[in-house]
Amino acid sequence: MVKVKVEFLGGLDVIVGKERIHKVEVTRDDGNAVNVGDLIDYIVAKMIKEKNDVEVFIDNGSIRPGILTLINDTDWELEGEKEYELDDGDVVSFTSTLHGG
């Protein structure tokens, strides 16, 4: 079990009850360390209320293009993406890329 903070920024909070910041506890049945992939599954299964909002978040089995994923304010690409093993207190942020000018 791991306790982490999850943030939905850049308007993405609309898919999770309009709350930008969520504190969640995620467990794995097999007892292995919980990674970011598990957290994404948890968000889809437990946090996104409307099922047709899932496609705003997930595309083709991964985070939708145009959404940046940050682990402790760092691009997840530098941290191992879905394989990053979460620790208590980690902050995972998802932010929609903005296009207006």
Next chain:
Amino acid sequence: MVKVKVEFLGGLDVIVGKERIHKVEVTRDDGNAVNVGDLIDYIVAKMIKEKNDVEVFIDNGSIRPGILTLINDTDWELEGEKEYELDDGDVVSFTSTLHGG
């Protein structure tokens, strides 16, 4: 012995070699917990190079009017001022109040 980060903002870095951020270790001979008052004494004794810069920082035995003191981004008035006992990792910030417009 305590390891803390000390910041000099709003132009105050001029009195400490133009470096805004300093990591310092402060000890007390009597073995008691190191407080913010001790840190201020340490800054005056060890960090301010030019002795006539001390009056930029200290006035009448305390921090000069016009300088805000923050402990972990909180006004020190809420944290016990000089009596606050420092822990490893604490951040103490001094910032000159600006007046330009």
Next chain:
Amino acid sequence: SKVNNESLSLTEYQRYGRQMIVEESGGLRGQLELKSTRIVVVGAGGLGCPSLQYLVGAGVGHIGIVDNDTVEASNLHRQTLHDTSRVGTLKCESAKQKLNLLNPFVDIKTYPVRLTSENAFEIFDGYNYVLDCTDSPATRYLVNDVAVSLGITVISASGVGTEGQLCILNFKNQGPCYRCFYPTPPPPNSVSSCSEGGVIGPCIGLVGVMMAIETLKLIYGVYTIENFKPFLMSYSGFPQQSLRVFKMRGKQTTCKCCGSDPKITKETIESGEINYTEFCGQRNYNVC
């Protein structure tokens, strides 16, 4: 509520539509709040120019501008509401002329005077908010004291070099005032203005834009007695842009201005008993 019976014309709907559809703006209700709000801006310089542009653009109904300085070419890198053709003319008039063109629906009044103990009450009376865009400690104390006495919330900011600070003072008469934070003024020789310390135009400009944003939030009702926590924002432009929010002390019962036994009142200010020049120390400030 201070919303009056005014409504929006079709032309106003079209002009403000892009902000009214943002949820945080409160839609029509928020726009009518803006329209009925009266704001006085002290100083049409590096902070005042961008604040005024966005407050007037947003449709704040009534704006006062207090400034007796004239435009200089050396102001224009940061005071972008003015222009070269206005050098030598009053900043408040230069600003008003540009702002009228930006948004003719806003009523703009100019006060081409230096704010003093004698005139401040008359100028501030009737305004809902004061923006402190001035550049000397003495004027900052005066703005604060008069606003507290009249029960007006102040959006106060300052900057020099590449840094800036912003706070909300006397929030609904419950929040701390400038003297709660700074009971004793700084020694006069420790203060530098934009003219002598220098300033990077967009750094002070960014702080002015932040003032407009905080003002809109006050008008929209984002801050309430329940959720307001005293803060001071500290912005730094170089080497990396950063914005920190410090949690600040609340109203001090011992405060001479807003505390339980205030010595600073309309009477003591207007009589000259509170002497700002003496309090802050004699020093020549070059105009900013």
Next chain:
Amino acid sequence: SKVNNESLSLTEYQRYGRQMIVEESGGLRGQLELKSTRIVVVGAGGLGCPSLQYLVGAGVGHIGIVDNDTVEASNLHRQTLHDTSRVGTLKCESAKQKLNLLNPFVDIKTYPVRLTSENAFEIFDGYNYVLDCTDSPATRYLVNDVAVSLGITVISASGVGTEGQLCILNFKNQGPCYRCFYPTPPPPNSVSSCSEGGVIGPCIGLVGVMMAIETLKLIYGVYTIENFKPFLMSYSGFPQQSLRVFKMRGKQTTCKCCGSDPKITKETIESGEINYTEFCGQRNYNVC
């Protein structure tokens, strides 16, 4: 060095003195760098207006403005360089007229066209920096690709509602480009513009001012190959103003634009082989 043999006249010294005395500006050397710098700004809207004001105020010598939109009253809450008297006229011309008055020492060129695969190379060629102040993904990819191909550093920003983002792309041809961050475009229906999503004027304005500050830092040489770390700044105006700096990936060797085997080149862009509309999906963007 790209500093040419130009010097400053006494009038210029007086105009820029307040920023030249700030240490971070590099004094006379920095001012001459500004004077010899050529910047093209794509979009004279909510981001472009404040960026242009401060870059022109600061004395950047040569500015290009690309925009084929005309001013609408609904722009004015956030596009404060324009005004009511200019409604219906070209934004690039409206901006130029104001900016010339602000600082007659700046040479301003207008491009009243929509940026396309056909004209982008010709427009960008010769500029030192591109400011991406546009409002659709297709144009953002085009700006990026052409800038990378020409070896130009891009200051890219965007905003909607009360939020904004900013990054520096293709820094000295070593930093990541837009396609390194976003190899696949977002689905067209996930994108909202300022017109349809709405925007609070000073929130997008603050991001535009941040662009000017980043541009000045690039010109002053604050960022170097040695110290530059890719980042993305994320600004939020409500409920509390916050600015976060995310640490981002570096240049991707697999990037189709700036990687080791680029498929996106002057030839494939200009021939239309790289089809931006198809890549980003068909969708009608209302002009912002």
